[in-house]
Amino acid sequence: MNINKKIQPVITAALVLLAFIGGWSVVMGRSWGNLLILVAWIGYLVFDRIIDRQEQKESPFHTPLLNSLMLLLAIYGGVLYLGAYFWGAFLLIGALLVFSLEKRLTEGKEALAESFKKNLKNLMIPVFGFLSALVVGMIIMVATGYNPIESYAALFYGGLVKNWSVSVLNATPLIFTGLSIAFAFQAGLFNIGAEGQYFIGAMVATYLGLYLNLPPIFTILIVIIVAGSFAAAWNFVPALLKVKTGAHEVITTMMLAHTAKYLSPIFIRAFGGNPSTSNHAYVTDQILDNSFLPKFKTFLPETNYRLHIGILIAIAFAILVYYLLYKTRIGFEIRAVGQNPNAARAQGISIGKNIFRALLFSGFLAGMSGVVQVLGLDHKLFLNLSGGYGWNGISVALLASNNPIGVIFTALLWGVLDAGGQYMIRVTDTPNSIVEIIKGIVLFLIVARYIYAYLGNRMKRRRKKKNEALASMGGNA
Numbered sequence: 001m002n003i004n005k006k007i008q009p010v011i012t013a014a015l016v017l018l019a020f021i022g023g024w025s026v027v028m029g030r031s032w033g034n035l036l037i038l039v040a041w042i043g044y045l046v047f048d049r050i051i052d053r054q055e056q057k058e059s060p061f062h063t064p065l066l067n068s069l070m071l072l073l074a075i076y077g078g079v080l081y082l083g084a085y086f087w088g089a090f091l092l093i094g095a096l097l098v099f100s101l102e103k104r105l106t107e108g109k110e111a112l113a114e115s116f117k118k119n120l121k122n123l124m125i126p127v128f129g130f131l132s133a134l135v136v137g138m139i140i141m142v143a144t145g146y147n148p149i150e151s152y153a154a155l156f157y158g159g160l161v162k163n164w165s166v167s168v169l170n171a172t173p174l175i176f177t178g179l180s181i182a183f184a185f186q187a188g189l190f191n192i193g194a195e196g197q198y199f200i201g202a203m204v205a206t207y208l209g210l211y212l213n214l215p216p217i218f219t220i221l222i223v224i225i226v227a228g229s230f231a232a233a234w235n236f237v238p239a240l241l242k243v244k245t246g247a248h249e250v251i252t253t254m255m256l257a258h259t260a261k262y263l264s265p266i267f268i269r270a271f272g273g274n275p276s277t278s279n280h281a282y283v284t285d286q287i288l289d290n291s292f293l294p295k296f297k298t299f300l301p302e303t304n305y306r307l308h309i310g311i312l313i314a315i316a317f318a319i320l321v322y323y324l325l326y327k328t329r330i331g332f333e334i335r336a337v338g339q340n341p342n343a344a345r346a347q348g349i350s351i352g353k354n355i356f357r358a359l360l361f362s363g364f365l366a367g368m369s370g371v372v373q374v375l376g377l378d379h380k381l382f383l384n385l386s387g388g389y390g391w392n393g394i395s396v397a398l399l400a401s402n403n404p405i406g407v408i409f410t411a412l413l414w415g416v417l418d419a420g421g422q423y424m425i426r427v428t429d430t431p432n433s434i435v436e437i438i439k440g441i442v443l444f445l446i447v448a449r450y451i452y453a454y455l456g457n458r459m460k461r462r463r464k465k466k467n468e469a470l471a472s473m474g475g476n477a
Helices: 008-027 033-054 062-082 088-107 109-143 148-162 164-186 194-211 216-233 236-245 249-270 310-327 329-339 341-346 351-378 389-399 404-428 433-476
Strands: none
Touching (some): 008 033, 062 310, 148 404, 164 194, 164 404, 194 249
């Protein structure tokens, strides 16, 4: 059986659409959506096999089978675990085992061991920093008369079990702002104004949510695209000034961040929060129900009623950003500009174009944090809506070493510390400042790694120049 090459993208798009419809149906509480996902999976396996035979490839059948099985286990396990169905961890472990099996069958035992060592090495510094911060926190608690064992037990029980849904809700906007900062960092830019783009995304999402009365899936997609685009446009002036005049993006994005923040009270007064006509002077009217993000409770009945699918959207964006940065030419150019602008220019890569790309998409990602906060959790715009998500996104990105996948886990860690800290205060009366101390020490140790690497490289260059000078003197003698 042969499939025309012009038809192949159509079939691929149809399978993706089928999987999306199945996933959306499950999210909306229709269990038959799982059947559509299964059909899409089987269709993918059959389609992949036909294409391989048509192109006379000799790739083993187990590769697409195990990869797609790993993906399904990871998705279902992750959704269950995020929804506080903690037995989903077994599915996640199963996904990891399937991944290891596929890598061993395809690349061999040595490649698997090398990959494991590399990942373990990358984890060592963040883990060491976190453990060191816990030790310092323990010393401070002992010195000030608090029981560190009880406090830490309450902190992690609260963040990982009791208040797990709060941890996930805290992490959702942090993933977006962390991705925003990390994406800009990859281009050698510091989008410190993510807080402002957060407010722009939130205001546009609120405005559209108040008036856009379409079926939920279309409303949500339109809000995401339009609000994200406005947040991206908010970074247009900093990008233009950076390219045309060299104005530093730290200054320009920070100025616009404060501008956006102080626009929010005006917006609130215009859309429901007027003291002369309303009892809720510091909050807008509630957006329409069709703009709400679906709740986990729709398809996982035992889940906390506040938990929404914004976390799933955030994870999907993290995967998209990873693919964009490391699997596409655009991502390669952005990283090349960030690592060495002169070398990138010598290779014909446009510096200005990639500065625009990085800052605009970074703004889009930061705006998405405000979008999911309004559509998923608050359903209206408060005067003090932001919990410092833009500023905390810097910490999340640095701790993840600007890796989009790492941002997911560091944002969850920050969410666990915040939610666990609230529980710790209630149970043990230990002040929440201990949590902030732990965060500060972790961040300091991570940043110290970059300082150490910078100083180490400078010392190596000096030694190299000194040795070259000595060698030339010896040759002249």
